[in-house]
Amino acid sequence: MNVRVGIVVTGTEVLSGRVADRNGRWMSEQLLEMGVDVAHITICGDRPADLTAELAFLRGVGVDLIITSGGLGPTADDVTVATVAEFTGRPLHSDPALREDIAQIIAGWQRARGFGDGTQLSPATLAGIDKQSLVPEGATSIPPTGTAPGVAIAAQHSEDAAMPAILILPGPPRELQQMWPAALATREVGEVLSRHDDIEQSTIRMYGLPEADLAATLRAAESDVDGFGDLEITTCLSRGEVEMVTRYSVRARPVYAELSAMIEKSHPRQVFSIDGSTIDDQLAELLRGHLVATAESCTGGLIAARLTERPGSSAYVAGGVVAYSNEVKIAALGVPAELIAEHGAVSEPVAAAMAQGALTRCGADVAVSTSGVAGPSGGTAQKPVGTVCFGVAVAGRDTYTRTLRFPGDRGDVRALATTAVLHMLERSLRR
Amino acid sequence: MNVRVGIVVTGTEVLSGRVADRNGRWMSEQLLEMGVDVAHITICGDRPADLTAELAFLRGVGVDLIITSGGLGPTADDVTVATVAEFTGRPLHSDPALREDIAQIIAGWQRARGFGDGTQLSPATLAGIDKQSLVPEGATSIPPTGTAPGVAIAAQHSEDAAMPAILILPGPPRELQQMWPAALATREVGEVLSRHDDIEQSTIRMYGLPEADLAATLRAAESDVDGFGDLEITTCLSRGEVEMVTRYSVRARPVYAELSAMIEKSHPRQVFSIDGSTIDDQLAELLRGHLVATAESCTGGLIAARLTERPGSSAYVAGGVVAYSNEVKIAALGVPAELIAEHGAVSEPVAAAMAQGALTRCGADVAVSTSGVAGPSGGTAQKPVGTVCFGVAVAGRDTYTRTLRFPGDRGDVRALATTAVLHMLERSLRR
CATH class of the missing domain: 3.90.950.20 (CinA-like)
Structure with a gap:
């Protein structure tokens, strides 16, 4: 059984459709390329009860790792860390070194914007810093790439219940993407992801081919290509191009090679990419x-x-x-x-x-x-x-x-x- | 308690991040404008077990209506109707009139593309039509806007369990959007949505205002504006603009008017829209x-x-x-x-x-x-x-x-x- 991940995207602006989610998509692509399966992406607003329900759902379906994005800001409507702490039964503790780091970052920003010398932070700002430097007991904090640190919590397996590992990441896509390598490098996350199978993913792109024609070729391949069943194929029509993505274990590499050759031969004018490259x-x-x-x-x-x-x-x-x-x-x-x-x-x-x-x-x-x-x-x-x-x-x-x-x-x-x-x-x- | 909806987006290409979900976003915006709350959006691949898990999750958190998008195609990897039928315990029946409608549509397409006169459909095509004309027992089918019909299933409340209403819509955004009015007009969906409170939503848009400055104004409003707690406010920074969306019941209209006036007065140069209009x-x-x-x-x-x-x-x-x-x-x-x-x-x-x-x-x-x-x-x-x-x-x-x-x-x-x-x-x- 391959490693499975559940992604939780929080934020009322994403749930309400006003902003398109970029984090779920981006992380899913990263994980798939690593050979890790994403089972579910769930989106909820900044409400502790809804977030808790999604965490419980993902634990219930047995994912190995939950990754959350968003809800790490300094204001009261950002609830992710406190909600995850409650969910995992870990009390929150203030981390003085982290507190100092965040204060330094904010003071630097204020100086850069010309708001004084940065030594005088307002009470509201200080309260925000206090909030952002809270870490669940036993968790590892990941250095901020904006002002919010990430958090990694190890999986816990007891006899009566399993708690997946949980990785908490910030909502702004740039911050999340910058934090990604450090997040994967934490012991808590690394432990889970290192267990994944050797899964490969290959993409063939076609232009000017009706989806039905590709479907017909795939039906033929089903009987002609030995081991076809070991390939997980999805096709998708996007902006006039048909994209066929296949996932397979390293052992099925020759099967995929045979299918790929067959598709190129059947649609020589339409296949424009077999190496993942885009137009x-x-x-x-x-x-x-x-x-x-x-x-x-x-x-x-x-x-x-x-x-x-x-x-x-x-x-x-x-x-x-x-x-x-x-x-x-x-x-x-x-x-x-x-x-x-x-x-x-x-x-x-x-x-x-x-x-x-x-x-x-x-x-x-x-x-x-x-x-x-x-x-x-x-x-x-x-x-x-x-x-x-x-x-x-x-x-x-x-x-x-x-x-x-x-x-x-x-x-x-x-x-x-x-x-x-x-x-x-x-x-x-x-x- | 307001009506709450859960949205299930299916499709491996969306889950894998290769295609951005447009349906969850779009439906969420439509529903919010109608005063209906969306509690969760969940995304899964075209796997019956994962889809069933999401349906069970949404039923478990007590949403009144589940809307699914995607998975209605003619091929074997499209599993939504069969999975929902199984989930709701309703056997699938073929609808001969629907079958005829779909066959007509496909024949028309083939004629338009110059593939014969459309009277000869291939066995594979006919098998697809058979599949797409299956309807769960007691459900209402919604006429196709592409080739796939939608399905509306009424809520069922028994003593020991509640099953929310379920609306099944196609995946291609254009088909889904075209089907939307007919879907809302079904008895099954109308019954649920008619129960919603009178919720209004207003948007103020600002340009060139740091989010922190708006936060400070909102903190002041918390003490200055009577009834501030009745407003559900979310702010969001997008492409350099700050957007503040407020949801409130009709009764709180004067409270919102006071807040809106206060924000305009505090940031006269930055507020460029109070009526929802975009730049x-x-x-x-x-x-x-x-x-x-x-x-x-x-x-x-x-x-x-x-x-x-x-x-x-x-x-x-x-x-x-x-x-x-x-x-x-x-x-x-x-x-x-x-x-x-x-x-x-x-x-x-x-x-x-x-x-x-x-x-x-x-x-x-x-x-x-x-x-x-x-x-x-x-x-x-x-x-x-x-x-x-x-x-x-x-x-x-x-x-x-x-x-x-x-x-x-x-x-x-x-x-x-x-x-x-x-x-x-x-x-x-x-x-």
Whole structure:
């Protein structure tokens, strides 16, 4: 039986949907990559009774480790440490050294912000520091990466009950991620995670493949690939790409290799990644030595934003034009007004002219363009909502154009068009 | 006691962190706006035992309604309906009318894709349809918005046990959202939700206010505002804005009004919304009759993408330039090369020239610009990572510039700079 982890995300802002949870997702990915299974992620508000109920649930289903995120702040609505202490029957004690560390951090912040010399902390601040330096008896505190320390509590197995190990981490994603290595290095957590099986995880990514076609291939594999049952396969359609993630024990490596080869052979045009790399990773590689420009209408800047998301992208992104109005298409990209009058702004000739304009005006050697009807209004019988024309201009080559029709709402159409153009760019660069 | 709901999100791709959950968030927001409390959101993979454990947990903590999302597909790894049927002790029956409806939908899809005339469905497809038309005994099925029908099961209260109402919804967010009104209209769900108290929720949004300052105001309100204890307040810092959401029963309306007035009075420059509107909502209003352009360096298209996110934004967004390289700043925005040489690309003079360039070249009457060091590299002692220079150009006025320094990683800096420029634009337009 593999090690299983339960994650508890606390915070009324997450429970209420106002803020998307990033911590549960992030930790789950980290743990899966280590070969550790996550069984449940639960989210509750900052209420001791609800948090206790989730802890009891996870203990009840027998997870080996519970990780909580959030609720470590200085104010009264942050209740995680006290609630976990109560749950595990460990009284809270003040840790004077920790108290001093937190006071130093806060004094440093106040100095940096110009609030005095940091030697005078207000009574409210001091009360917060007192609260944040409380540690459950016998637990290990993990140095703060913001102001809140983490806490690691060892598993306890008695004859009549088992208490899993509990790791308490802060809520701000940056603090949590910075604390992660130190948290894994604690004896309490290390003890649990070291017991995990050797599980591997591999990802195949496909573009332009209907999920049903992949399902058919997998059905065939079920009978053709010996040991298929040892693979845990999940497929998922996201932004137009199909992602197939397989988990298997090291022993089943040859089985996975056989399946992977079969999928590549069945869908050679659609499989674009078998090593876990994303289209963004691949473009970052392919664009080395190139300079790319964008000319966006319906995607409104999403392509440029995506291309510049990565550190170091300034080496290959020249820039681009968001040509939302026809005037900007004409003035900033040099699209002939007659072309727009003749074919309409959403047309392949205009998309081609936009890409060529971006190429020239931004001094790039490769450029992509979009012009489409993102909706909800603006659709016609010939060009319904979801219609997007694309252009890919490469210096010294004919400009490639294409028209696709995407389902969904405005946000879907914009996201799908962005993914589509990245794949067109990738195929152009590989040619 | 108010009505409490528990949400179960199923799907290995969500549990593993590969896909962010949108359904739990979305439903939670919908329910809170209706005055219904969400107590827990739980996430598990497509494993019957884990799903059953979560259902039992939610029944155990006494929620009135459980809503599940996901696991309704035609393939074997989709287990929600069968698992819930087992959990509630209701055998599954095939619904012939539903079967026919689903077959029609799939045949229509196949015709649209050009796969024959849709009269010949493969054995695998037919098996999937058989599976999707199974309904637990006594339950109401909700017409599919994709291919999967939803299911509503009434609460059952016997002497020795209580079974909450259960609503089963599909996983794809669009299908779930489209099915939502019909789901709420079922007798089974309506019965539960009609019992909720009259709870209101109000939001105040602030920009540029340290959370600690708001905390101090709230501490003062605790003693100054009579009935303060009847308000359930949560505050949350997101993309540089502080959002304070308060829930209260209709009876406490005057208490909230007093608190709201106090906060507005204490932070007049920072409170920008007391009616729930976002900065995006406000800009959409303020930009009526204007034409806005963008000139982005470090934000790389995020501002333009944000401004064009809304339907109808083409009425006031002209477009913009993503001027990532200096060459593009010079060629596409007309920034003088000497200005860059003298002050550096990340400087207020260059930001001003960028905004002015966007204004002129895009034929706009208001334009914003960013030039900064998003990191992780490129920082210097004078301009460390996180430094961003902004410009706001309004036709007929002096161009406004400002420099801010943001914490965090590349993604944080880009997101915070985007929010900052939207607030600068808003203040400019109000002036």
